[in-house]
Amino acid sequence: MLITSMYYSLTVSRVLGIKGLLSLRFVAKPCAIALNIQANGPQIAQPNAILEKVFTAITKHPDEKRLEGLSKQLDWDVRSIQRWFRQRCNQEKPSTLRKFCESMWRFSFSLYVFTYGVRFLKKTPWLWNTRHCWYNYPYQPLTTDLHYYYILELSFYWSLMFSQFTDIKRKDFGIMFLHHLVAIFLISFSYVNNMARVGTLVLCLHDSADVLLEAAKMANYAKFQKICDLLFVMFAMVFITTRLGIFPLWVLNTTLFESWEIVGPYPSWWVFNLLLLLIQGLNCFWSYLIVKIACKAISKGKVSKDDRSDIESSSDEEDSEPPGKSPHTATTTNGTSGTNGYLLTGSCSVDD
Numbered sequence: 317m318l319i320t321s322m323y324y325s326l327t328v329s330r331v332l333g334i335k336g337l338l339s340l341r342f343v344a345k346p347c348a349i350a351l352n353i354q355a356n357g358p359q360i361a362q363p364n365a366i367l368e369k370v371f372t373a374i375t376k377h378p379d380e381k382r383l384e385g386l387s388k389q390l391d392w393d394v395r396s397i398q399r400w401f402r403q404r405c406n407q408e409k410p411s412t413l414r415k416f417c418e419s420m421w422r423f424s425f426s427l428y429v430f431t432y433g434v435r436f437l438k439k440t441p442w443l444w445n446t447r448h449c450w451y452n453y454p455y456q457p458l459t460t461d462l463h464y465y466y467i468l469e470l471s472f473y474w475s476l477m478f479s480q481f482t483d484i485k486r487k488d489f490g491i492m493f494l495h496h497l498v499a500i501f502l503i504s505f506s507y508v509n510n511m512a513r514v515g516t517l518v519l520c521l522h523d524s525a526d527v528l529l530e531a532a533k534m535a536n537y538a539k540f541q542k543i544c545d546l547l548f549v550m551f552a553m554v555f556i557t558t559r560l561g562i563f564p565l566w567v568l569n570t571t572l573f574e575s576w577e578i579v580g581p582y583p584s585w586w587v588f589n590l591l592l593l594l595i596q597g598l599n600c601f602w603s604y605l606i607v608k609i610a611c612k613a614i615s616k617g618k619v620s621k622d623d624r625s626d627i628e629s630s631s632d633e634e635d636s637e638p639p640g641k642s643p644h645t646a647t648t649t650n651g652t653s654g655t656n657g658y659l660l661t662g663s664c665s666v667d668d
Contacts, residue, residue: 423530433520
């Protein structure tokens with residue numbers, strides 16, 4: 317059963333990837349162009365064999381001592397070398413158009429799978445009384461709708477894990493990778509052990525905030541700042557309410573206590589609850605990041621940069637200066653500034 321399910325999920329994940337590419341090309345891209353989102357990427361760094369060698373073989377963020385050595389070797393000022401490394405890093409990043417298209421694809425899928433989950437669950441008894449998740453366990457029928465829901469979610473998380481290596485690499489890459497592994501293992505484990513009823517509650521609950529997150533990112537890329545701020549506030553409220561409130565009080569309550577009372581503890585019970593507690597730990601971490609962004613937004617009047625983002629930028633004035641000696645440039649100038657407008661990404665779902 318596990319091998320068959322994994323085969324189906326990997327096959328569907330490839331289908332989702334193909335559909336995503338078609339959606340990016342024929343749907344999302346025309347929408348982005350209609351919203352005046354340009355395909356222009358960051359400024360291209362001036363070709364330089366010495367700096368390129370340092371960038372690819374040694375470090376992307378040279379320290380002060382190395383900067384001074386490169387400055388003497390190239391007869392460039394330190395500020396120009398710093399600018400070159402920033403531009404070289406940024407030119408590997410996707411354009412705003414590509415990021416908008418990817419967010420639109422994830423928004424479309426998240427909206428579909430969440431809507432499907434709600435429509436499916438409202439007809440089930442365990443949505444209204446979680447004790448039904450454990451009655452007659454493990455001899456519970458696996459319906460076609462439930463099977464489809466699980467395969468679809470598992471396929472999506474496979475695609476997320478694969479695409480993580482081609483997307484922007486952020487500071488929490490390791491945590492997101494761990495999250496995707498836990499999500500895939502948790503979905504597969506609950507499916508094999510016929511814990512699918514409570515699994516559907518976990519999936520739908522974690523999907524609830526993803527639609528708002530991707531919508532907020534699209535508004536951000538389209539420079540609709542007020543809509544972006546409103547959607548982010550809604551996302552933060554839904555995320556924190558579902559992940560820190562409903563999930564522990566509703567889902568963990570039934571997996572830890574109601575299942576113990578009705579079925580009793582058994583080996584897979586311990587593994588399942590350990591994974592759910594690990595997911596809850598990640599939820600707490602992301603909630604901390606969301607609150608941190610919200611506090612910055614209150615102080616600055618708008619949603620500020622994503623604390624996970626590793627993108628650096630400089631002002632237009634800085635980037636327009638040609639490399640070379642400048643009498644007004646100090647050798648210790650850092651010359652970097654955070655990029656505003658990057659929302660927290662990456663869902664979070666057995667999750668996100």
